[in-house]
Amino acid sequence: MAEPLGETPTGPTPDVAALQAAVEKWKTLSRKNEERFQQVSTELERLRQTALSDQEQALGAARAEERKAVVGEFGTRLATAELRAHAASAGVELPSVEYLNVGSFVADDGSVNADTIAQFVSSLPAPAAKPEFAQGLGLGRQGGAGVPQLTREDMARMSPAQIVAAKKEGKFDALQRGEI
Template sequence: MTEPSTETPNPPAPDAAALQADFENALEAARAEVRQAVTSEYGDRLAQAELRAHAAAAGVELPALQYLNVGAFVTDGTVNSDAISQFVSSLPQPATKPAFAQNLGLGRQGGSPVPQRTTADISRMTHAQVNAAFHAGQFAALQRGET
């Protein structure tokens, strides 16, 4: 009687096409994983850059980016330009007229309401007339070094 063999039979050799398909599937999964990691890391930065560009083109001021959910503008790894355009168009346009007078703190503006005297006028005036003109502010231009 022959004894049964304790060796296990060799498994069938894997098909080269099946190995190639498994390799391609694994490669595609790795690429998708890397794409997802890069998108999650840089998607917000891309959305911030697009927000700034759209706001600059529209001439509006963005609220501070720390208060915006920038991730809402990233879908499936791409920046949603339509959503950004819609958001930027909803922002208030800047006022065309400044809220405050813009000439504050600039010093004297315009001419003097009081007619000014010259050094030639002083020589033809009496002492009382010079004092009256001085108190009326008619020598202000001379005191500033003008004329």
């Protein structure tokens, strides 16, 4: 049944002061929970940033390691090419690359140290200008077609020094081969 207007309910009257105290209590608890939530959220975000930083650092380290490997590989190829070019321009013979530490000519950033290469190439011995000994020994016919050949009679009239000189000039080649 509906109560008529103006009449008070028959039940106990609510205590307004107690209700106000309960509202204030719950507001205070809500504010504390909200502050705690903000603290925990801030800490969680900081931990996420730290975790991301660790992941980014790991990713950066992996990238740097891979770059170093690639730079090292191509740096040694570039250093080998530079060594060959310097040796060719200096006119010296380069030892086999298998026996060289080509990586010592490459800097950490992958660039080739041209000064070190130049010092190394300049330390290599220069090739001999001409052979020290006669290179035509035992190779068969040595005289050219334009060299006049001497006979046994010509040799009989010559001094030993003239014979040696004529032999060096190839004038006795046909005689030595048995053609005359």
